Amino acid sequence: MATVIPIHFVSSKVYPRLTSGHFNNWRIAFVVVTQLLYFGLPWLQWGGRQAVRFDFASMRGYLFGLTLLPQDLIYLAGSLIIAALGLFLWTMLAGRLWCGFSCPQTVYSQIMLWLERWVEGPPNARRKLDAAPWGAEKLLKKGGTQSLMLLFSLWTGLTLVGYFTPLRELAANLAAGHIGTWEALFALSYAGFTWLLAGHLREQVCKHMCPYARFQGAMFDDHTLLVAYDSARGEPRGARRKEAANLATQGDCVDCGLCVQVCPVGIDIRAGLQYECIGCGLCADACDEVMDKLAAPRGLIRLTTQHALEQGRRPTLWQRPRALVYGGLIAAVTLAMLTSLWLRQPFRVDILRDRAVMARETQDGNIENAYTVRIFNTLPDARQYRLAVSGEGVVAAQPAEPLHVPADGERSFIVTVAADPNVLARGSHEVTFLLQDAANPRLQVREAARLLMP
Ligand code: SF4
Ligand code: SF4
Secondary structure: OOOOOOOOOOOOOOOOOOOOOHHHHHHHHHHHHHHHHHHHHHHOEEOOEEOEEEEOOOOEEEEOOEEEOHHHHHHHHHHHHHHHHHHHHHHHHHOOHHHHHOOHHHHHHHHHHHHHHHHHOOHHHHHHHHHOOOOHHHHHHHHHHHHHHHHHHHHHHHHHHOOOOOHHHHHHHHHOOOOOHHHHHHHHHHHHHHHHHHHHHOHHHHHHHOHHHHHHHHHOOOOOOEEEEOHHHHOOOOOOOOOHHHHHHOOOOOOOOHHHHOOOOOOOHHHOOOOOOOOOOHHHHHHHHHHHHOOOOOOOEEEEOHHHHHHOOOOOHHHOHHHHHHHHHHHHHHHHHHHHHHHOOOEEEEEEEOOOOOOEEOOOOOEEEEEEEEEEEOOOOOEEEEEEEEOOOEEEEEOOOOEEEOOOOEEEEEEEEEEOOOOOOOEEEEEEEEEEEOOEEEEEEEEEEEEEEO
């Protein structure tokens, strides 16, 4: 009979012990900075409106002084290319430092762990509480932890909604006791995911669900930074004995197990490089404390590279052409995007020829084509635009008076262009629309369109 091997998707719960040291300080700093940014940004005002907001209803995105329109999707594409190249470069240079310090899953798991520790106590107390039968104390403590986690998750969900709808209005509506249906659904879904992934699944997400953990090995090389145990120095491991002969043959690892107890994913770094390791460095902090007590040099577990562990030195950037290629591509795309943003005009124009009317003859014998001209004003004040149309045979364009577009809005105008049939042959001809800001004619946009001569 075939043997059925059970698959345990969720392994036993990890109760990591607290530690202190540089890596832990960096982790705390990253939690604080990333959360200040996440929760603080949507409250920031810039030029009388929310500094960062993506409004699907009006199809506009606000990034401080910049207003983005659907035509600016190229910048989103550019940003995604930079982010992808940046991830390749960062992973190649620094391994999993992103996972250990700034990945939202790690950051939120850390916050949930703090809440859990605050209510339920240190690892041993939490382990006992989990094993204990349900009673008043367990109900109170578990209820307290879950309530805090849910409140925090809801706050993250409402903040996320605040990136797509004015957050101050949302907060006022909430205070008044009402919230829109889609806002509520969006906030509850995100809160639910935060609570489930960071509050409950935690390291299981990194181990079993995150694709980045699986494919990043392909980006590593011998010079990639990683948190590693120096086995040449640490082995043979074992408790220290006083005899001089033993000291001479013994490695620096006293097999205290602290590096395993503090690990948030519950692995033993001494077993070598493992895909579960998120590179948080907490094992290095714990081990440094042990080394201090033994008056041995720190760094038995440290941030290093495979090459440095074997050969004792690190290469320069020039010896890593892949890094230079990624860096060069990032610089080129960034420069192209910045130049384009610098040259970008604060208004955009879409021109659509009226297809319902082919072309018609005017009283003075010219041939007239009609167009819908849609102007998008991205400035926070109303603007007037002057229109001019040029091209072979073009004799007039209407309306001649300035076109008024409201602040941070858009408006469509019907524009007619008349051309002399004695100059133009039958067929389709290119004409150019020029729109200038009436108050500042240097701000101008040119768009090409086709004129039909029947
Ligand atoms: S903390 Fe350091 S000394 Fe203790 S088991 Fe880990 S590697 Fe060995
Ligand atoms: S092995 Fe060390 S660096 Fe890796 S996850 Fe565990 S504590 Fe963090």
